[in-house]
Structure formats: C-alpha cells, structure tokens
Amino acid sequence: xxxxxxxxxxxxxxxxxxxxxxxxxxxxxxxxxxxxxxxxxxxxxxxxxxxxxxxxxxxxxxxxxxxxxxxxxxxxxxxxxxxxxxxxxxxxxxxxxxxxxxxxxxxxxx
Numbered sequence: 001x002x003x004x005x006x007x008x009x010x011x012x013x014x015x016x017x018x019x020x021x022x023x024x025x026x027x028x029x030x031x032x033x034x035x036x037x038x039x040x041x042x043x044x045x046x047x048x049x050x051x052x053x054x055x056x057x058x059x060x061x062x063x064x065x066x067x068x069x070x071x072x073x074x075x076x077x078x079x080x081x082x083x084x085x086x087x088x089x090x091x092x093x094x095x096x097x098x099x100x101x102x103x104x105x106x107x108x109x110x
Contacts, residue, residue: 052066
C-alpha cells in the first residue's frame, strides 16, 4: 500500500528531524562536549602511568596491564571517532564535506 501524500510528508518530516538531531548531537559532541571531557581536572589530577605506578605501588605486571588497558581504550576511542566522522560525511553534500573537513582541521590545530 502506498502512503497518502500527507503520510509521506509526516514520514519524511520525522526522518529529517531524526537526522538533524543526529547531526546536531555529533557536532555538539565534537566541538563542545568532547574537548571539555578531555581537559585535565581542575584539581590537576592528570596522572601518567608512571605516577599511577608510584602512587598505587603497582607491580610490573599491573603496570603492563594498565598500559595495555589505556592503549586499548585509545584504539577504541580512535575507531569510534573515525566511525562517527565517516557516518557524518555520508549524509553531507560535497560542499558540506569540504567545510566539515576544514572544521575538523581547525579543531585539530587547537
């Protein structure tokens, strides 16, 4: 059964609102929330593995495991970010893609 014109308009409107929400969420995460999540805490508790090892008196095996966990998280995060960017690029026009790439380059410089 083919939807009526008014039903098609409602479906298209719903899809556009959903996609706009996805794009707004991605842009908000990329340009506002993401940078704020990765700033060192105000208390200055940005600790290295060496500091964790000393402060927690980690064994060499625990230090190796901690380093591996942090590396795995870094790889996971890089993959997640790349996937998000590629999904955003899929919905953009060629002109929007060029502008998006410029925005990303500017953001990386900061």
